[in-house]
Amino acid sequence: MKKIIAITSCPVGIAHTYMAAENLEKAGKAVGAEVKVETHGSIGIENELTARDIEEAAGVIIAADTKIDKSRFGGKPLITVGVQEGIHHADELVRDILAGKAPVYKSTEAIISSENKSESENLGKKIYKSLMNGVSYMVPFVVTGGLLIAISLTLGGTATPEGIKIPEGTIWATMNSIGSIAMGLMVPILSAFIAQSIADRPGLVPGFVGGMLAANGALYGSDANAGFLGGIITGFLAGFIALGIKKVRVPKALQSIMPIIVIPILGSLTVGFVFIYVIGEPVALLFSSLTHFLAGMQGGSEIVLAMILGAMIAFDMGGPFNKVAFLFGSGLIAEGNYSIMGPIAVAICIPPLALGLASLILKTKFTKTEREAGKASLAMGLFGITEGAIPFASTDPLRVIPSIVIGAMTGSVIAMLSGVTDHVAHGGPIVAVLGAVDHVAMFFVAVIAGIAVTVLMLRILKPTLQQTAVAAANGVTVADLSETETSDVYTKTETFDSITDIMSDEAIVLGETATTKDGVIEDLVQRLEKTAAITDKTRFKEVIYDREHESTTGIGMGIAIPHGKSAYVLKPTVAFARSQSGVDWHSLDGKPAHMIFMIAVPENSQGDMHLKILQRLSRKLMDDDFRQALMEAPDKTAVHQLLSEM
Structure with missing residues (x-):
């Protein structure tokens, strides 16, 4: 039996990660191949691929919308697509690997971001995603x-004509110094991870060095640094320079040192000289000109x-x-x-x-x-x-x-x-x-x-x-659960063998459900209240709508999973509604939702309960036969029996 290995991941790391994994595994079984999928979810990396797995694999499928390090797959046939492709075209991906249609990946070639890099993706989208990567690391x-x-200014500062000063040698001065160091790393970190998003790890060093240059105006004769705008410039400059160097074909003897020596050194020097002599001097001139302009005002x-x-x-x-x-x-x-x-x-x-x-x-x-x-x-x-x-x-x-x-x-x-x-x-x-x-x-x-x-x-x-x-x-539908105040009601770690362990018959709504999204949400929240799962129906409904405002929870294929994490929830609970006619949930595939699962989780629920529930649902709901059986189940007993398989 041939073996295929795969990695799935979506930006949120909940539903789509596991939906793609489930479909790839099913596609492999259908053609007599073993597919092992490493999932990069919110819980972390699960089912991690070993060196032996990689060695034995006939090929690799990466279905992801996040950064994935592909360096370990050098010499293997490899297909890189977005997570949606892994969900909807798993059969084609598996067949292409088995038919030898996948290109062989060389670790010294340009490492393409594991987001959906189809030809239709334009440069603007790539730039936006790289910028977001830098910002996410900069914010902390x-x-x-x-x-x-x-804090140091408030508790230790004194107003003077030169500004608010903190006496040297005090604990507040030390705290201020620590804060200044952290703040000073803001621009270098922004620049480094923009570059890393474009060129992967070889872009990290040139990006960081460029960011340090942007944050130090003295290097190019300016009394002011180039700030975060300069960091954005150096990040993209470093990223594309490193990417360009990576595309240069070199002898095999040099391939192993390219990503750790050649690219970082050449990239850092190029970015440094360009910024100091081409960009930095105009910044210094701008500073001087603006100062004279204001003086003249x-x-x-x-x-x-x-x-x-x-x-x-x-x-x-x-x-x-x-x-x-x-x-x-x-x-x-x-x-x-x-x-x-x-x-x-x-x-x-x-x-x-x-x-x-x-x-x-x-x-x-x-x-x-x-x-x-x-x-x-x-x-x-x-x-x-x-x-x-x-x-x-x-x-x-x-x-x-x-x-x-x-x-x-x-x-x-x-x-x-x-x-x-x-x-x-x-x-x-x-x-x-x-x-x-x-x-x-x-x-x-x-x-x-x-x-x-x-x-x-x-x-x-x-x-x-x-x-x-x-x-x-581009397919992200399930974000982090909404949060409200911290609750002391639920503090223990809960486990469950199946979805029905946290679901009662009273929380199942079949033919009598509402026909609108608002109506279904109201109906399911009422069911949760009747089963003593929540303490405040109005407040919990606000949490559900806050989550819906972030992005739709309609994940496609007739499924919606509205969810909320709140202090007003007493215990992890799932409610289910079925609509034969369908409810407009603004799903990504544009189709109405026929099966709606509402998840309610306490604020301080431990053990990643909400993620486990979402994983169970998303994996099982990829089974076409299961979805059809759930739609055709004649009564609550039959529905309960089917859901017990989750």
């Missing part, structure tokens, strides 16, 4: 560094100057434009002019505060990860750390940057016209609390006005996640 550094700096229109300063502060959030405006205002403090720093202090805090607030108010326009980052952004905004807005601007620059620029301009103009001044070289509400600001009331009026304008623009410009889910995710 922004949050950690920003919050450590904020003194004595002119206060409104125009305030608008320019506000726009510069918000535009790149710590980059050269931001630093020019900040240093311009700081320099005037030494001359006894505090009126310029006042509007700057207002503009500094508007981007992080506005985006933090927007992520809480406009929940349907921000992902769960962004909403979590929004809480940290709010905290950073209070302490004048503009960089808290960078994760949002990085993922959606065309909508976020104009919004925060106009908001910052609004706040800056109001502050200028109201005579708000700042006697220290720092910004944010903290300077007002510490008594460094004149006209405190108008300071906060200006801040609130700027936030309001920004949030309003975001409401208008940003689409809801449901509108963009299909295009952005």
Whole structure:
């Protein structure tokens, strides 16, 4: 019997990962081949391939929408497709491997991202995915560094004309240094993982080196670094340079050292020279020109100057434009002019505060990860750390940057016209609390006005996640479960042998179910309430809808799996509804849902209970005969018997 090995993975790592695995295994059995599938799910890597598995395999199938390291498959016939192909065309993939149609993979060739790289995928999509990869690794550094700096400034800082200073030798000074180091790694990490997404591991070193250059303006004669925009430039530059070097054919003797020596060294040198001599010098010239421009604005229109300063502060959030405006205002403090720093202090805090607030108010326009980052952004905004807005601007620059620029301009103009001044070289509400600001009331009026304008623009410009889910995710349908407050009701680790262990007959709805999505959700939530699985029907329904707003839970093939993780759930429970006519669930395949499984899991459920439930469902529901039997089951007893197989 021939053996095929495979890897399946989707960005969320729940339903589609296991659906593809199940179909590939079935396709192998149908033609007398053994298919071993390594799944990269939310729980981690399961059924891991061994060296022996790889050696014995006739070929490799990778059906994934995430990064997969393919270096271990050198010399093997290999097919790389998106996870949807693994679900819908598993038979063809297996036949192509057995028929010898798959190209042999060489580990020294360009390692293509394991996302769906069909010819129809355009460069824009590739760039977007690489940018998202960099941002996802950058966010923890922004949050950690920003919050450590904020705490140290609050508890150990003192307002001085040079800014908020922390006495040296104190624990707060040490904490501030640690936070500054973490924040300083933000740009290099962003750059490194953009490059890694494009060229895999060989792109990591050139990307990191390029990011360090972008974060150190002294290397190219600039008083300000290139900021996160510079990091994005170096990330893509390093990634495509490394990718280009990888495509160069070299003698076999050099192949083993290409990814660990040749590509990192050549890539780092190329990126370094290009950035220092081609990109860096214009950045330094820009810095100098902007400084002279602002100096020439003194004595002119206060409104125009305030608008320019506000726009510069918000535009790149710590980059050269931001630093020019900040240093311009700081320099005037030494001359006894505090009126310029006042509007700057207002503009500094508007981007992080506005985006933090927007992520809480406009929940349907921000992902769960962004909403979590929004809480940290709010905290950073209070302490004048503009960089808290960078994760949002990085993922959606065309909508976020104009919004925060106009908001910052609004706040800056109001502050200028109201005579708000700042006697220290720092910004944010903290300077007002510490008594460094004149006209405190108008300071906060200006801040609130700027936030309001920004949030309003975001409401208008940003689409809801449901509108963009299909295009952005290309098949991602099951995201992390929604969360609410922590519950102490359910703390033990639960196990179950089959789905029916956590499902009662009262939670099964057959022919009498509603005909609309809202109606089905209402019906199933009521069933959960009747079975004492939830404590608050209204609150749990909000959790279900929050999840639906992120992206549809209609996974196709007539199946929908709405789910929620909440403090209002007492025990893991599954409810089931069947509709012969079908319910429009906005499924990715455009077809109505006939079988709807609602999963309710306690907030602090242990043992990855929700993931195990989703795995069981998604694997079994790939069986065409099982789905047909479930649709034709005459009563609840028959349905219960079928579901006991899960």
